[in-house]
Amino acid sequence: MAWFRFRRFSIRLLALLLGLLCVTLATTYSLVSSANDASAREHARASLELGARLFETAIRQRIDLSSVTSSLMSADDAIKQVLLETPIDTKTLNSTLASYTQRVGAPAITLFDLERNLLGNTRPDLIDETEGPFAYLIRRASEREMPENNGFSYLGKSRDLHALVVAPLYAPYPNIAYWFGLAFPIDRAFAEKLKETSRIEVTFVSTEDIAHPRVLATTLPDASAKIVADAVALGRRTRAQLTDLVLPDVPAKALATEGDHYVTLVKTHDMVAEDPISIVLQIPLGPELAAARDLESFLIVVSAAALAAAAILALLIARGVSQPVQQLAAHTHVIARGDYKTRLALDRADELGQLADAMNAMSVGLAERDRVRDLLDKNVSPEVAAQLIRDGAALGGQEREVTILFADLRGFTTLSEKLPPTDLLALLNRYLDRMSTAIEAHGGVIDKFIGDGIMALFGAPVAQGDAADRALAAALAMERALADLNRELAAEGRPPLGIGVGVNTARVVAGNIGSHRRLNYSVIGDGVNVAARIESETRKPEHRTNLITSAATLAALRDPEKIFPRLLGKVYVKGRAESVEIFAVAAG
Amino acid sequence: MRPLAFVCICAAISLRASATDVAFRLVDAVGAPVADAVVSLVALDAPAKISPPAEPLEIAQNGQEFSTFVTPLVVGTTVNFPNEDKVSHQVYSLSPAKKFVFPLYKPGTRGTVTFDQPGVVALGCNIHDWMRAYIVVLGTPLFGKSARDGTATITAVAPGFYRAEVWHPRLGKNETREISLAASDITARTESFTLALKPDRRIHRSPEGSGGGYK
Numbered sequence: 001m002a003w004f005r006f007r008r009f010s011i012r013l014l015a016l017l018l019g020l021l022c023v024t025l026a027t028t029y030s031l032v033s034s035a036n037d038a039s040a041r042e043h044a045r046a047s048l049e050l051g052a053r054l055f056e057t058a059i060r061q062r063i064d065l066s067s068v069t070s071s072l073m074s075a076d077d078a079i080k081q082v083l084l085e086t087p088i089d090t091k092t093l094n095s096t097l098a099s100y101t102q103r104v105g106a107p108a109i110t111l112f113d114l115e116r117n118l119l120g121n122t123r124p125d126l127i128d129e130t131e132g133p134f135a136y137l138i139r140r141a142s143e144r145e146m147p148e149n150n151g152f153s154y155l156g157k158s159r160d161l162h163a164l165v166v167a168p169l170y171a172p173y174p175n176i177a178y179w180f181g182l183a184f185p186i187d188r189a190f191a192e193k194l195k196e197t198s199r200i201e202v203t204f205v206s207t208e209d210i211a212h213p214r215v216l217a218t219t220l221p222d223a224s225a226k227i228v229a230d231a232v233a234l235g236r237r238t239r240a241q242l243t244d245l246v247l248p249d250v251p252a253k254a255l256a257t258e259g260d261h262y263v264t265l266v267k268t269h270d271m272v273a274e275d276p277i278s279i280v281l282q283i284p285l286g287p288e289l290a291a292a293r294d295l296e297s298f299l300i301v302v303s304a305a306a307l308a309a310a311a312i313l314a315l316l317i318a319r320g321v322s323q324p325v326q327q328l329a330a331h332t333h334v335i336a337r338g339d340y341k342t343r344l345a346l347d348r349a350d351e352l353g354q355l356a357d358a359m360n361a362m363s364v365g366l367a368e369r370d371r372v373r374d375l376l377d378k379n380v381s382p383e384v385a386a387q388l389i390r391d392g393a394a395l396g397g398q399e400r401e402v403t404i405l406f407a408d409l410r411g412f413t414t415l416s417e418k419l420p421p422t423d424l425l426a427l428l429n430r431y432l433d434r435m436s437t438a439i440e441a442h443g444g445v446i447d448k449f450i451g452d453g454i455m456a457l458f459g460a461p462v463a464q465g466d467a468a469d470r471a472l473a474a475a476l477a478m479e480r481a482l483a484d485l486n487r488e489l490a491a492e493g494r495p496p497l498g499i500g501v502g503v504n505t506a507r508v509v510a511g512n513i514g515s516h517r518r519l520n521y522s523v524i525g526d527g528v529n530v531a532a533r534i535e536s537e538t539r540k541p542e543h544r545t546n547l548i549t550s551a552a553t554l555a556a557l558r559d560p561e562k563i564f565p566r567l568l569g570k571v572y573v574k575g576r577a578e579s580v581e582i583f584a585v586a587a588g
Numbered sequence: 589m590r591p592l593a594f595v596c597i598c599a600a601i602s603l604r605a606s607a608t609d610v611a612f613r614l615v616d617a618v619g620a621p622v623a624d625a626v627v628s629l630v631a632l633d634a635p636a637k638i639s640p641p642a643e644p645l646e647i648a649q650n651g652q653e654f655s656t657f658v659t660p661l662v663v664g665t666t667v668n669f670p671n672e673d674k675v676s677h678q679v680y681s682l683s684p685a686k687k688f689v690f691p692l693y694k695p696g697t698r699g700t701v702t703f704d705q706p707g708v709v710a711l712g713c714n715i716h717d718w719m720r721a722y723i724v725v726l727g728t729p730l731f732g733k734s735a736r737d738g739t740a741t742i743t744a745v746a747p748g749f750y751r752a753e754v755w756h757p758r759l760g761k762n763e764t765r766e767i768s769l770a771a772s773d774i775t776a777r778t779e780s781f782t783l784a785l786k787p788d789r790r791i792h793r794s795p796e797g798s799g800g801g802y803k
Contacts, residue, residue, distance in 0.1 A: 075714075077714050080714065171682035172720045173717065173791050177683065
């Protein structure tokens with residue numbers, strides 16, 4: 001399926017749209033084409049049925065004409081004069097009939113008496129029998145009366161196809177005195193005349209000798225007519241219905257070089273005392289389909305145009321989608337880089353526009369969050385800020401063991417009297433900054449600044465296994481940092497600062513303390529007071545130390561080897577029954 | 589039939605001695621009486637003597653019609669065809685029994701033909717297509733023509749074997765039946781025939797001045 005994955009959306013859309021359109025158009029084309037073909041065949045078949053009726057009508061008209069002709073002939077005085085003679089003068093009669101052939105346009109006219117003896121005949125080459133097809137028709141017509149007065153027969157040595165009509169010579173009507181027999185050939189001229197009115201190819205085929213079917217008359221070229229005759233004979237033998245036949249090109253119809261399909265209809269026509277003949281009516285499908293082919297070529301042009309239009313449209317749509325998507329993708333990189341100020345301007349109302357708006361809103365949100373976090377970082381320790389962001393500012397708390405560090409600046413009160421307020425604050429901040437750095441360097445969290453005092457926590461809000469170790473290390477670091485600061489101050493010509501640090505470890509309650517509007521993460525408990533109390537002990541000169549811790553902190557040390565405690569004694573904390581052992585701490 | 593009743597009827601017929609009347613009752617397929625039929629009796633044992641009438645018969649042309657549609661007569665009878673019309677006529681026959689034509693003859697003149705062969709002679713006029721008449725030339729003196737009620741009677745027929753024949757212009761061929769008349773037959777004999785007539789084809793005479801046509 002790898003080949004099916006498109007790298008670009010536009011290509012995918014193009015392929016999809018064009019593919020769908022191609023399938024639709026191809027289906028439409030093939031449906032239209034086959035419908036055209038079916039309809040052309042249907043139309044051709046209907047035309048052929050019409051042609052068959054036209055043929056019957058043409059024959060019927062000939063017969064009717066013959067009947068009218070006969071009644072005119074029987075009303076003619078001349079023939080009566082000839083027939084009044086006994087015996088009849090055959091030569092005169094024949095010449096009378098011959099003049100009738102001129103007069104009425106019947107190719108062959110004969111006369112029979114009531115006993116069906118041939119009295120006169122204009123075509124001895126064609127008609128020489130007495131008990132032949134005419135006699136049969138006369139007998140049938142006299143027995144059953146009209147209109148069974150006609151039929152098809154072969155006449156003459158070459159057995160050419162003729163339509164025969166017998167009509168009475170009335171003397172007077174309806175008394176029949178003689179019978180006229182008229183014959184007209186069903187030949188190429190007749191077939192051509194039929195074709196003239198119907199545009200249908202007509203072939204008359206005799207299958208008397210099924211092995212050698214005979215073309216009696218045709219409008220087709222001889223070679224094509226031969227194919228038709230053979231097909232008819234084959235159809236007769238196999239009892240298959242002949243509906244379609246491919247014939248070589250008809251002159252002036254060079255539509256198909258291989259020949260054209262001819263929609264074919266085979267009708268049979270009874271003969272007088274002979275096997276029926278086949279009348280093959282045919283219409284070439286090519287001209288019948290010409291209009292449909294035009295339509296189909298037009299359809300192809302329209303399809304090509306539709307495909308081109310669809311391609312352009314697909315590319316436009318794809319561009320309309322992929323461009324903003326690319327912009328959106330680029331914008332995510334901008335946001336990922338931390339640039340929340342740049343806004344994505346997509347001027348659209350659709351889903352992509354909504355996405356851009358959402359991204360812009362996200363930028364705003366991210367910027368807001370950053371700002372809040374920055375503020376938080378400055379106001380609370382990073383650990384507290386992280387915990388707030390992670391867990392939310394929920395009220396409540398948890399009990400945990402925490403090491404609390406209190407630090408106080410010595411002589412700040414006298415200092416504050418000597419220095420102007422701005423210098424004082426600058427000095428205080430400088431001091432607090434150094435102390436904070438030392439505390440945070442050891443994983444401590446500044447809980448709050450109380451004037452010049454610092455309260456810091458170890459083991460909260462993030463639990464630390466070595467909180468006591470860290471707290472004492474931080475306290476020692478603070479001493480060193482202050483020493484550094486004092487050297488700087490000495491260089492500046494200022495008096496040195498002093499510090500007192502108290503450290504205690506106790507179980508306290510840690511959590512967000514305050515109102516709904518304002519919260520502080522802090523710890524409360526007896527241990528906090530103990531820490532503050534211990535810190536105040538550093539002021540006593542007899543202890544000779546700036547750093548005091550409790551036994552609880554020493555007990556909580558993970559690595560006590562680094563610390564060298566010196567017992568100072570016991571102190572009592574207000575509100576507490578037990579005294580606390582305190583130790584001075586120096587670095588090992 | 590019970591013998592007593594049969595005897596009673598025979599007794600009634602025998603009032604006319606040795607000859608009897610033969611009545612024909614002719615109806616068509618739907619039972620309607622058939623007029624203008626020629627009935628005849630052909631004696632089978634001894635041919636009856638024929639004596640044509642001394643005076644010629646007459647079939648006049650009047651009002652562009654023949655005066656008589658069907659005329660039965662015996663062989664040897666002469667018929668005059670007087671033109672009593674206002675127009676000329678050209679009466680002819682192409683029937684094998686007698687072919688003739690009277691070349692155009694004016695009102696007041698006439699043609700004359702003696703019918704010497706038995707058979708049916710169809711008469712026409714070359715000028716007026718609708719004019720038609722039949723002469724039935726018979727070889728027997730025993731004949732009659734049915735009236736409008738479809739009956740015809742041949743009177744005083746001697747006992748013997750006969751072939752009763754019925755001819756009508758709309759019959760394909762004659763209806764025949766052999767009958768035997770005994771000397772004891774004393775009452776009129778009735779022969780009923782149901783005739784299968786062909787459709788009545790005729791040329792309708794066109795009104796003067798308008799175009800005519802076949803119907």
